[in-house]
Amino acid sequence: DARVTQTPRHKVTEMGQEVTMRCQPILGHNTVFWYRQTMMQGLELLAYFRNRAPLDDSGMPKDRFSAEMPDATLATLKIQPSEPRDSAVYFCASGTESSYNEQFFGPGTRLTVL
Amino acid sequence: AQTVTQSQPEMSVQEAETVTLSCTYDTSESDYYLFWYKQPPSRQMILVIRQEAYKQQNATENRFSVNFQKAAKSFSLKISDSQLGDAAMYFCAFPSGGYNKLIFGAGTRLAVHP
Numbered sequence: 001d002a003r004v005t006q007t008p009r010h011k012v013t014e015m016g017q018e019v020t021m022r023c024q025p026i027l028g029h030n031t032v033f034w035y036r037q038t039m040m041q042g043l044e045l046l047a048y049f050r051n052r053a054p055l056d057d058s059g060m061p062k063d064r065f066s067a068e069m070p071d072a073t074l075a076t077l078k079i080q081p082s083e084p085r086d087s088a089v090y091f092c093a094s095g096t097e098s099s100y101n102e103q104f105f106g107p108g109t110r111l112t113v114l
Numbered sequence: 115a116q117t118v119t120q121s122q123p124e125m126s127v128q129e130a131e132t133v134t135l136s137c138t139y140d141t142s143e144s145d146y147y148l149f150w151y152k153q154p155p156s157r158q159m160i161l162v163i164r165q166e167a168y169k170q171q172n173a174t175e176n177r178f179s180v181n182f183q184k185a186a187k188s189f190s191l192k193i194s195d196s197q198l199g200d201a202a203m204y205f206c207a208f209p210s211g212g213y214n215k216l217i218f219g220a221g222t223r224l225a226v227h228p
Contacts, residue, residue: 033215033216042218042219042220042221043205043218045215045216045217048215056215089157091159093159102147102149102161102164103216104161105151105158105159105160107156107157107158108157108158110157
């Protein structure tokens with residue numbers, strides 16, 4: 001049963017600390033997305049990769065957020081330094097370039113910054 | 115700009131009854147897909163149903179069906195024989211700007227009463 005995995009599932013940290021979230025896309029998928037979900041803003045696209053290359057990170061605060069794909073099986077999202085307003089659920093999703101556009105979501109990482 | 119609007123923040127339905135969730139979108143494209151995702155309390159985003167814009171026939175998946183009106187840019191989700199497990203947030207989503215990017219509506223929270 002292929003699925004997107006994310007670690008950690010929960011993270012509580014102090015303001016100013018570095019946070020790294022990891023995602024393993026479904027094997028064979030070549031597109032990866034990072035979303036942030038908050039009550040106020042809903043689901044926002046932070047970054048998008050195709051074949052490991054970043055294509056769109058316009059939704060990401062550049063001064064503190066960074067997203068990478070070191071290899072085809074791992075995507076990372078880092079926040080440094082973290083702030084209380086970064087508290088949210090972060091989702092990773094993967095897909096292919098088929099015409100279906102369907103994205104398969106991971107279970108999310110709930111981040112709390114104190 | 116391409117947008118997705120869900121005008122019903124909350125809906126409720128009695129078990130075994132039928133409920134319809136509305137979604138409107140705006141696009142200049144002629145060929146695209148539309149999606150409904152379900153997010154139960156577990157936070158997992160689950161694809162409920164997909165509609166291909168060039169198909170006249172409305173998509174159906176068991177108790178879930180859509181009423182797709184392309185000219186009106188309307189894409190509503192009908193849930194028949196509602197079950198307690200249908201209680202969740204429902205998001206309408208639309209691909210934007212190519213590269214499989216999805217824009218999500220604000221969501222509709224569905225409560226199912228026994």
